[in-house]
Amino acid sequence: MQGIIVAYRLVVELFGSAKLFLARVNELAFTPGVAEILEQILVLWRITRQKVLVPTFQVIVIVCMAMSVIVLIEKALLGVVSWCARVSHRRPEKIYKCDPIAEDKELGSLAYPMVLVQIPMYNEMEVYQLSIGAACRLTWPVDRLIVQVLDDSTDPLIKALVEKECQKWRKQGRNVRYETREDRGGYKAGNLREGMKHDDYVQDCEYVAIFDADFQPESDFLVTTVPFLVHNPRLALVQARWTFVNSNDCLLTRMQEISMDYHFKVEQEAGSSICGFFGYNGTAGVWRVQVLNEAGGWNDRTTAEDMDLAVRAALLGWDFLYVGAIKVKSELPSTLKAYRSQQHRWSCGPALLFKKMLLEILMAKKLSIGKKFYIVYNFFIARRFISAFFTFFFFSLLLPMKIFFPEITIPGWESVLIPTTITLLHAVGTPRSFYLLVLWVLFENVMALHRCKAILIGLVEAGRVNEWIVTEKLGNRLKMKLIVNVTRRFLLRERFHLLELMLGTFLLLCACFDFGYRENYFYVFIIPQSIAYFVVGFGYVGVVVPNLDT
DSSP states (O other): OHHHHHHHHHHHHHHHOHHHHHHHHHHTTOOHHHHHHHHHHHHHHHHHIIIIIHHHHHHHHHHHHHHHHHHHHHHHHHHHHHHHHHHTTOOHHHHSOOOOOOOOTTTGGGGSOOEEEEEEESSOTTTHHHHHHHHHTOSSOGGGEEEEEEEOOOOHHHHHHHHHHHHHHHHTTOOEEEEOOSSOTTHHHHHHHHHTTOHHHHTTOSEEEEOOTTOEEOTTHHHHHHHHHHHOTTEEEEEEEEEETTTTSSHHHHHHHHHHHHIIIIIIHHHHHHHSOOOOOSSSEEEEHHHHHHTTSOOOSSSOHHHHHHHHHHHTTOEEEEEEEEEEEEOOOOSHHHHHHHHHHHHHHHHHHHHHHHHHHHHOSSSOHHHHHIIIIIIIIIIIIIHHHHHHIIIIIIHHHHTTOTTOOOOHIIIIIHHHHHHHHHHTTOGGGGGGHHHHHHHHHHHHHHHHHHHHHHHHTOTTTTOOOOOOOOOTTOOHHHHHHHHHTSOHHHHOOHHHHHHHHHHHHHHHHHHHHOSSOTHHHHHHHHHHHHHHHTTOSSOOOTTTTO
C-alpha cells in the first residue's frame, strides 16, 4: 500500500511540477540507479509533453473551437428564424390556405376525404385506452374515418384488453379496426407498413394520421390539420407540437421538457419556415398517403423510421408544414432506463440513416442546392453530430485535462461566452424552467456521452445499431410509489452505468488535483459535473417526484 501511495504522489507531482517531482525523488532517498532512471523518465516526460501532448491538445482545442462556432451559428440561425416568424406573425394559416372543408348538401359527408388513423402499440397497458378513446372522439364524419389499432403486444392479457376496447368503440358506431401480426419484424416501421397493406379499406384513404399509444389528440385535430393538405397539393406532411402531461412529475421530465420545447418551438418552426423540411416526429402528424406510396412506404433499415420517411419524401420534392398552435398531449419517459433507450434510438438511428442516404441526398435531382445544404449540414452534421461531440469532448474531457496541462490556452469566449449563449438560446423554449438551466446543462453534458456512443454505433453499424426498446409509458396518473416500483424492477446491471461512473471518477480526480496543486479554482466547476455523472451513473434520476401531493 505504501508503494502505491508513493507512486501516486510521484505521478501527481510529475503532472504538477518537475521541481516537486525531483524534490520527492531526493526526499525518498532512492539509490543512485533508481534516481537516475526516474530522472530519465522525467526528461522523457518533458519531451513527450512538450512535443506531443501539448500540441495534440492544442489541436483538439482548435477543433472544439470550430465545433462550438458551428453549433452557435446553427442555434442562432434557428433562433432568429423562429423569432422572426413570431414577430412578423407568419403563422401557417396566413401562408397556406387552410379553409375548413366546405359543407355540401348534395355530397354530404362525401365532401370530406377519407382519413386513416393509425395507433401502433406494444404492451401498452397503462395508456391504450387514452389513445384509442382520443382517436375515436376526433371530430370527423364517422363514415369518412377509420381508426386502425396496430397491436404488436406479446402479453395475451393486454391484447385481449386492447381488442375489447376496440369492440367497445365499434358498438358506439366507430369504424375501429383491430389488427395484429404474427411477429414484430421491423418493429414500429414494420407494424405501420403491415397496417397499410389492408387494401380492403386503406386504399380509399387519402390521408393517414399517426399517434403513438401515449398520445391524446384534441377532438378538432383532423379539422385543423387536414385542410392544409387538402388545399395545398405540394404539402406532404402536417406536424403538430407535443405537450406533456407528466412534465412536472420529476426532475428528469423537467429536463426533457426544456429540450423538447426547444426542439418544437425553435428547430421544427425554423425548418418549416426556411425550406419546408424538418424531421417527422413519428407521431402527431398527418401524411398524404400518395407521398407514403411514392417514397416507398415505411422502411425498417434504421431505428429512425420516421426521419427516414421524411428524408425520402423530401428527395421527391415534397414540402412539410409544422403548426405549433396545434398541440397533442403525450408522455415523457419518467425513468432513466426508458430515457436512455429512447436517446440511444434517437441518436443511433439518424447516424445510420445519414451514412446510408448521404450520397442519395447529394444526387437528388428534385432537391435544390440550398435544401440539400440544410439537410446535410444543419439537420444532420451540425445539429445531431457536432453538437453532441462538442458537448462531450469539451466539457467532460478537454476542460478537465487542462488542469494537468496549464500550457493549453482556451479563450474565454470559448469556455464561457459560447456555452452560455447556447444555453440561453435553449432556455427560450421553456421560460418557466429558467432556474433549472444549470442542472439541465450538467445533465445534458452527461447524456452527451450516451449520445456520442450511440452515434458511433450507428456510423460503424456495431451490435446495438438496430436495437429497438419500446419507451415505457406509465400513464398520466403517475405517482411516486409507481416510479419507485418501476425503478426497483431494474436489474443491478441496469441500475449502474459504468461509463458514467468512470467519467465521474475521472472528473473527481481532476478536481482533487486542481484543489491540491493549482490556484485557479477550476475544481468549483468540475465537481458539480462529477456529481452529475455519479447521479446518473448510480441511476438516481427519475425517482423523486416533487409534486407528489398535486
